[in-house]
Structure formats: structure tokens, C-alpha cells
Amino acid sequence: MLQVSAIGKVYQNGTQALEDVTLTIDDGEILGIVGGSGCGKSTLLRLLSGLDHATTGAVSVDGVTITEPHPYIGLVFQEPRLLPWLSISDNVGFGLIEPDTVLKKRRIGEALEKVGLSRYGTSSPKELSGGQTQRVALARALITRPRVLLLDEPFSALDAFTRVELQDHLLDLWNETRPTLVLVTHDIEEALFLADRVVVMRQHPGRIAETFEINLPRRRDRTSPEFETMKREILRSLNTTLTLHKIA
Amino acid sequence: MSATEISLTQALNPQRGRTPITKPRSNSIWLGILLPLFAALLWEASVQTGFMVGRLMPPPSHIIKTLWNLWQSGELTTHVIATTLRVFAGFALGAVIGTLFGALTGYSMLMRRLLDPALQALRAIPSIAWVPLFILWLGIFEASKIALIAVGVFFPVYLGVSGAVQSVDRKIVEVGRIFRLSGFELIRRILLPAVLPSYVIALRSGLGLGWMFVVAAEFMGASEGLGYLLVDGQQLGKPDQILAAIITFAVIGKLSDSLLAAITAPYLHWEDRFGRDT
Known part of the structure; x- marks a missing residue:
């Protein structure tokens, strides 16, 4: 279980990036975090990974407090x-x-096979496409069999087709060992397609605005009316956080 | 061959598409020789026809003859070996110390604040200004010469390494951190390979300065070496000998640089950047 207890983050220049964020993420759960830019969602992920330290509060995995990168936790x-x-x-x-x-060789071979890149083992990164290199990054993060995999807008730089393909692929990979996934994204559809729960964040300072349980059966149909309804609800919530910010 | 034909042959035979990359390179060598060759021939012709007097600026044939004589007598070999050994010793010393200090100040903010201001102040001193002091301290023989060359090599290597370590992409350092690499492992597996391309450039500019400073060092008083040939040529009024020494400098300087580049090239094959053909 990944426990985030009342964490806050103030950067050295005085910017309050996060305030009082509390989350409990179950084993094997997929949590999506969406929010406008500057809402602290990437900061939150860096705190979860142990790359940065929280100013207040604490992050723990199975009762172990995370203060630096931990073998349980992978990051893409x-x-x-x-x-x-x-x-x-x-x-x-x-x-x-x-x-x-x-x-080691065998495990690398298996990991490459899982992401469908067996043929490219001896290639160099510059020879691969954007989608392929991101698959390699996924394989690199998963090969150590982390219990929690954090993903920081992993597909945002890819074109729409590749993105959808990799979302499917991520779900396949998750299905094999069911690690906990925490996915930060600005793509509502992506969060909705993958996550059991979607957290909407608001900015200045970053904190949780609203949480949505997504009870749609998996492989979700991106064109189903239920999917569309959820999408509209999350979009509405997101818009509220943005207008609230404008008024404030 | 039209553009469509080219793309067609490339499509049919993908290996063919690669050959043009090597071809222009061998052409470019001849292209580079064209200008100096033309100048040499022009000068030779001007002197041979009596249009110019070649006393202070001897024609190429004269310089070649001098070079040949020096080679025949074994003098050239002696001088080249003496100079090369000095450069090599000074370069090794300067490069090792420069690498050490560069790595230290690049890696640690504390070390940078402690050492860099002093080193930058030392760098501001024209290195030749050390000559009298080095002679007082180390005598007029090899030690003072090697010390001067080492000082010349030190600064470009130090600056290059320090700058390269500081500018390693934070993003790939974080990859090391997320996999919990220890300080030493982080240096070996991330920082070292990442700085290698800049390091090679720093070493090459260091070596270039080494060749520059060896002349100054040999002007300090030497009984052998190319610098000695230069001084000797001036004092005895032998411009052909001066030019022969200068040409030898150009050749071995270029050779040593190419050698350094060739030795390090296999480690840099991964680079993905504009204009890689050196």
C-alpha cells in the first residue's frame, strides 16, 4: 500500500507547489492524476519516487518511509x-x-520481448522511433519488478496513434504482475482508459480538488456513452479548478 | 544520374546509400591540399625564374633539400624525438592533473567554490611568465621545460573537464539516482561516458597547447629539439632550417592530434549530432 500523508512541498524560491495532499493507493491499483500545468502533479510524483523530499508530511510504501529512491518504486x-x-x-x-x-541476459531478453522489441537488442537508442524508445524506458523500469510504477506523462510526446497503442500495451504489462501504477497525465482520456481512480488536482498551491472512482469494466471502450459521460464529468471538474484559479 | 535514379538505386540496394558518406571525405583531403600546393608551386616558379629572391624565404625545393639533409644526418630524428618526448611528458602531467581538478570542481560545488577562483586567477597569468621562476626552481634542463608544457596543457583540460561534468544533463543523472547508483557507480556509469566527447576535445586542445609551449620551453635554452633548430636557424641565418622545423612541427602536431582522435573515436561512436566526421 502506498500511503501519502499530508505532504506539502515548498521550493527554495518560496513557491508552494503542493499543500496537504493525502492519498491511499492500494496494491495493484491504477491511479490517474490529472490537472492543469503547474498544479504540482509532477512534483507529487517526484516526491513519491524519492527524487525530491517533501517539506511536510511523508510518503510510505508498506510502512517504509520513502526519503530516497527505493527498489520497490520504479519511475518512467x-x-x-x-x-x-x-x-x-x-x-x-x-x-x-x-x-x-x-x-541477466535472459531477463533482458524477456523484458525486450514483452515490449515487442526483441529484434532491437543490439541497436543503439538513436536508431529507434519515439514510441519504441519509450517502450524501452518501460522495459527498463519494469525489469527490476517494482511494486509501484510511477509514470510522469509517459506518452505525452507521442502521436495519437502510438499513444493509444502504448496505453493498451501498458495495460497488458500491468496485467502480468499487477504492480501499483500512479500515472500523471494531462490527457483525461488516457487517465480514464487506464485508471481505477482519477484524482483531479488544482493549482496555487497544488492540492486535490476531486476524486473519481471509475467503475467501468476493463478494456474500456473509448467511444462508449459511459466513457463519454465520465470524461465530461472529469472535464467539468477540471474546468472548475481552472476558473476557480482565475477568480482567485 | 537524376534524383529519382539515386533514390531508386538506394531503395534497391540500401548499402549503396552509405557509400557517398565516405567518398566526399577522401575527396576533401585532396581539396584541402590544393591551396597550399598551388602557393608552393607559385613560389617555386617565382624564385626559379629569377622573378623573386629566395634568400630569406627559400623556395620549397630548398626546404625539402634541407629536410632531406637533416634526415640523412640523423639530426632530424634526434630533434623530433627530443621534442616529442617533452610534449608527451608535459602533456601527460598536465592532462592528469587537469582531469583530476576538473572532475573535482565539476562534481562538487564545495570544491568548485574553493579551488576555481584561485585556478582562474592563475590562468590569467600568461604561462610564459612562469619561465624565469621555473628556471630558478627547476634548473634549465628537462624539469623546467616539462613543467612549462604541463602548465599549458593543464588549463584547457581543467576547464573542459570541469565544464563538461557540470553540464551533464540532470535528466540522465536522475536515471542513475532512481536506480540508486552509489557516488562511484554514478561517476563510472553515467558521468564518465557522458563527458567523454567533451573530454576528448579538451585533451586535443591541451595537446595543441603542449606543442605550442614546447617551443617556448626550448627557446629557454636547449641543445636539441625542434625549438633548438629554430633558434639555431635564426642565429646562423638559415631560414631554410627554420622553415624545415616549422613544417616538421605542423606534421607531427597534426599526426599526434589525429592519433589522439583515432584512439578515442571507438568510444564516441554513439554520438548523435550534427557534423560528425572528425
Whole structure:
């Protein structure tokens, strides 16, 4: 269980990025976080990953307080952030601590197969497309079998077709080991397609505005009326946070 | 061949599409030689026809003859070896210390604040100004020469390494952090490979300065070395010998730079940037 208890974050320049955010995320749950730019959703993810420290409050996984990056927690960035001097295989195996080289090779092979890039093991990152490199980033994060995978707008730089394809793909990967997923996105449809629960955040300072339980059966049909209804509701909530900000 | 034909042959035979990348390179070598060759021929012709007097600026044939004589007598080899050894020793010393200080100040903010102002102040001193002091401290033989060359090599390497480490993309450093790499592992697996391209450039400019400073060092008084040939040529009024030494400098300077570039090239094959053909 991922527990976020009343965390706040004030940056050194005095900007209050987050205020009093409390969340409980169950094992295997997919949580979507949406919000306008500057609502602190990426800050929240960085606190969950242990890359940054909360000013107040605490984050814990199964009772262990997170103060620095933890093996339980994986992170996929907005950009693939592959290391250009390593082959695709070496990028995937970058964070895998496995002294047995044969076993390591096998796990890298499996991870590449899962993201459908077996043929590209010896390629270098510059030879792959944007969608492919982001798949490599997914494989790199999942190979260590984290219990919690954080995703920071992972598909936002991709075109619409590739994005939908990778959303499906992410769901397949999740289905295998059912890690907890926390997905930050500005794409309501993406959050709605993937998440069990969607948290809408508002800005200045960043905090939770509203939470939606999504009780639609999975593989959700993006064109179904129920999907559309939920989408409108979340959009309305999001618009309220934006207008509230304008009035304030 | 029209554009469509080219794309057609490339489509039919993808390997063919790669050959033009190497072809212009071999052409460009000849293109680069064209201008100096033309100038040399013009000068040769002007002197041969009596249009110009070649006493202070001897024609190419004369310089080649001098070079040949120096080579025949074994003098050239002695001088080239002496100079190269000095550059090599000074370069090794300056590069090692420069790398060390550069890495230290690039990696640690504290070290940067502590060391960088002092080093920058030292850098502002024209390196030749150290010569009298080095001679007093280290004598007029090899030690003072190598020290001067090392000072010349140190600064470009130090600046290059320090700057390169500081400008490593925070984003890929975070990849290391998320996988909990220790300080040493972070340096070995992320920082080192990331700074390598800039490091090679820093080393190459360091080596270039090494060749520059060896002349100053040998002007300090040497009984052998290309710098000695220069001084000797001036004192005895032998411009052909001066030019022979200058040409030798150009050749071995370029050779050593190409060697350094060639040794490091295999480690930089991953670079994805504009204009990679050096």
C-alpha cells in the first residue's frame, strides 16, 4: 500500500507547489492524476519516487518511509531518457542488479520481448522511433519488478496513434504482475482508459480538488456513452479548478 | 544520374546509400591540399625564374633539400624525438592533473567554490611568465621545460573537464539516482561516458597547447629539439632550417592530434549530432 500523508512541498524560491495532499493507493491499483500545468502533479510524483523530499508530511510504501529512491518504486519519465552510449539491451538492464550474466541476459531478453522489441537488442537508442524508445524506458523500469510504477506523462510526446497503442500495451504489462501504477497525465482520456481512480488536482498551491472512482469494466471502450459521460464529468471538474484559479 | 535514379538505386540496394558518406571525405583531403600546393608551386616558379629572391624565404625545393639533409644526418630524428618526448611528458602531467581538478570542481560545488577562483586567477597569468621562476626552481634542463608544457596543457583540460561534468544533463543523472547508483557507480556509469566527447576535445586542445609551449620551453635554452633548430636557424641565418622545423612541427602536431582522435573515436561512436566526421 502506498500511503501519502499530508505532504506539502515548498521550493527554495518560496513557491508552494503542493499543500496537504493525502492519498491511499492500494496494491495493484491504477491511479490517474490529472490537472492543469503547474498544479504540482509532477512534483507529487517526484516526491513519491524519492527524487525530491517533501517539506511536510511523508510518503510510505508498506510502512517504509520513502526519503530516497527505493527498489520497490520504479519511475518512467516524460522523455525516454535512455543512455545514448548503451545498446538497447544494456539500457533495459541498466538498473538490474544480477551478478549472474547468463540470467541477466535472459531477463533482458524477456523484458525486450514483452515490449515487442526483441529484434532491437543490439541497436543503439538513436536508431529507434519515439514510441519504441519509450517502450524501452518501460522495459527498463519494469525489469527490476517494482511494486509501484510511477509514470510522469509517459506518452505525452507521442502521436495519437502510438499513444493509444502504448496505453493498451501498458495495460497488458500491468496485467502480468499487477504492480501499483500512479500515472500523471494531462490527457483525461488516457487517465480514464487506464485508471481505477482519477484524482483531479488544482493549482496555487497544488492540492486535490476531486476524486473519481471509475467503475467501468476493463478494456474500456473509448467511444462508449459511459466513457463519454465520465470524461465530461472529469472535464467539468477540471474546468472548475481552472476558473476557480482565475477568480482567485 | 537524376534524383529519382539515386533514390531508386538506394531503395534497391540500401548499402549503396552509405557509400557517398565516405567518398566526399577522401575527396576533401585532396581539396584541402590544393591551396597550399598551388602557393608552393607559385613560389617555386617565382624564385626559379629569377622573378623573386629566395634568400630569406627559400623556395620549397630548398626546404625539402634541407629536410632531406637533416634526415640523412640523423639530426632530424634526434630533434623530433627530443621534442616529442617533452610534449608527451608535459602533456601527460598536465592532462592528469587537469582531469583530476576538473572532475573535482565539476562534481562538487564545495570544491568548485574553493579551488576555481584561485585556478582562474592563475590562468590569467600568461604561462610564459612562469619561465624565469621555473628556471630558478627547476634548473634549465628537462624539469623546467616539462613543467612549462604541463602548465599549458593543464588549463584547457581543467576547464573542459570541469565544464563538461557540470553540464551533464540532470535528466540522465536522475536515471542513475532512481536506480540508486552509489557516488562511484554514478561517476563510472553515467558521468564518465557522458563527458567523454567533451573530454576528448579538451585533451586535443591541451595537446595543441603542449606543442605550442614546447617551443617556448626550448627557446629557454636547449641543445636539441625542434625549438633548438629554430633558434639555431635564426642565429646562423638559415631560414631554410627554420622553415624545415616549422613544417616538421605542423606534421607531427597534426599526426599526434589525429592519433589522439583515432584512439578515442571507438568510444564516441554513439554520438548523435550534427557534423560528425572528425
